[in-house]
Amino acid sequence: MLKRILDLFNQPETDNQAPISPDLAAAALLVEVMAADDAWQRTEEDAIRKAILGSLDVSETDCDDLLAAAKSQHQDAHDYYGLTRQINDHFSPEKKYELILDMWKVAWADGELDRYEDNTIRKVAELIYVPHDLFIKAKLEAKPA
Incomplete structure (x- = not known):
């Protein structure tokens, strides 16, 4: 019995899902920000x-x-790595910055920044190798006046 359990952990991981497009990965990351605070608002979707x-x-x-x-991808997502892999493989540094900026705009869309939204964007920025100074610049640029 123990051997069967250990065998499950030692099996190579197979990916049964078809790879997603970079555009879908970016859109899914934007949805992750909207969903981070468990309050899907129309302003964020807009x-x-x-x-x-x-x-x-x-x-x-x-x-x-x-x-x-x-x-749909959000409901099926288990982690950000598959999404950010697509971003890293297909987006330029400028396009990555633009994605982080857009994520901040989604987070600020309802007029307040939730700590879970902040954490989600921070995690994605690290995974797509956006430098911290650009992460902060995007946050300040997106913040409503």
């Missing part, structure tokens, strides 16, 4: 739509599809 349309350069129809897929 900020995600604006980010998708502006930063990811997709049409209105594709934006709705991408947002729906990102919400």
Whole structure:
């Protein structure tokens, strides 16, 4: 019995999911910020739509599809590593900064910054190798006046 349990831990991990697109990964990370405080608000979803349309350069129809897929990805997500791997593989440093800026805009969209939103963005910034000074710059740039 113990041997079977140990064998489960020693088996190589297989990934049954198809790889996701970099755009879907970015949208899913934006949804993660919205969901971090357990309060999905319309203003945050609007900020995600604006980010998708502006930063990811997709049409209105594709934006709705991408947002729906990102919400689905959120429910299936176990960690950020698969998402951030796509970002690291396909985004330039400038595009990564823009993603962090968009994440801050989503976090501030409801008028207040929750500590869980802050922690989510901080974790993603570290995983996609955005330097701390740019992380802070994006936070201040996104903060409403």
